[in-house]
Amino acid sequence: MTVFKLALVQLAVGAQKAANLANARAKVLEAAQAGAQLVVLPECFNSPYGTQYFSDYAEEINTENMSESIAALSSMARDSQVYLVGGSIPERDHKTQQLFNTCTIWSPQGTLLAKHRKIHLFDIDFPGKIVFKESEVLSAGDSITEFTTPWGKFGVAICYDIRFPELAMIAARRGCIGMLYPGAFNMTTGPLHWELLLRARAVDNQIFAAVCSPARDETASYHAWGHSTIVDPHARVLATTDEKQSIVYADLDTDLLDSARRSVPIYSQRRFDVYPDIAAKK
Numbered sequence: 001m002t003v004f005k006l007a008l009v010q011l012a013v014g015a016q017k018a019a020n021l022a023n024a025r026a027k028v029l030e031a032a033q034a035g036a037q038l039v040v041l042p043e044c045f046n047s048p049y050g051t052q053y054f055s056d057y058a059e060e061i062n063t064e065n066m067s068e069s070i071a072a073l074s075s076m077a078r079d080s081q082v083y084l085v086g087g088s089i090p091e092r093d094h095k096t097q098q099l100f101n102t103c104t105i106w107s108p109q110g111t112l113l114a115k116h117r118k119i120h121l122f123d124i125d126f127p128g129k130i131v132f133k134e135s136e137v138l139s140a141g142d143s144i145t146e147f148t149t150p151w152g153k154f155g156v157a158i159c160y161d162i163r164f165p166e167l168a169m170i171a172a173r174r175g176c177i178g179m180l181y182p183g184a185f186n187m188t189t190g191p192l193h194w195e196l197l198l199r200a201r202a203v204d205n206q207i208f209a210a211v212c213s214p215a216r217d218e219t220a221s222y223h224a225w226g227h228s229t230i231v232d233p234h235a236r237v238l239a240t241t242d243e244k245q246s247i248v249y250a251d252l253d254t255d256l257l258d259s260a261r262r263s264v265p266i267y268s269q270r271r272f273d274v275y276p277d278i279a280a281k282k
């Protein structure tokens, strides 16, 4: 049996970047103190969420010459000795000047393990409820992201990416034991789909899945749903919260992967003679 502790930091995020970074650092250290070995921060944790903010808060991701948020992430991983999925920040590509919504993933030594640029941009028009068009300012990433820990591999994707089951399916079939999603759903699609999508990704693939939101700020232009949640390979909710700043913890037992897959053996029942295996390497 291998058990490790996952923590989701549902962070209160405001307009001051330095305060957001200091708060993230304090909460990551608190999670590590409580025994967490893998910690996730929310989507857009260094800036308020909104297309009007991305350019002002954007940073280049350069480990040779670290900018404010990148240096903060590296040192919070190192000082707390955890694997850190660093939520996301608006990234400015040095060469093209394009902006991306990007998650960086850090080792307990503070080295960059991987980076995920949000692949599916959040462009929705829910009449009378919410219109949001990330593509007005952001460009989309074009690669699938995973990283390795002592407990197994994890796939990473950002918020709206969770609606595209292919990413979790590919990660799981390539051996990932879980999907980690920094996210920031809203007051319309949060109650409708947040938990449903997370549990669907888990049950489809019999993996762990977790989604980490910012806390809700009623004074901000975007009201995040909150409710950061961790589910197991049976798609049971292991831990969740409300809309306020908090840390959500769960002990993940990797034996559950085998037991879920033995009980409902979809891994050996797939019919790639009838439909293609989208995870097959071309």
Ligand SMILES: O=C(O)CCC(=O)C(=O)O
Pocket: 043, 121, 122, 158, 159, 160, 161, 163, 183, 184, 185, 186, 189, 190, 193
């Ligand atoms: O898919 C949704 O309903 C919300 C997605 C979102 O908020 C995002 O991608 O940032």
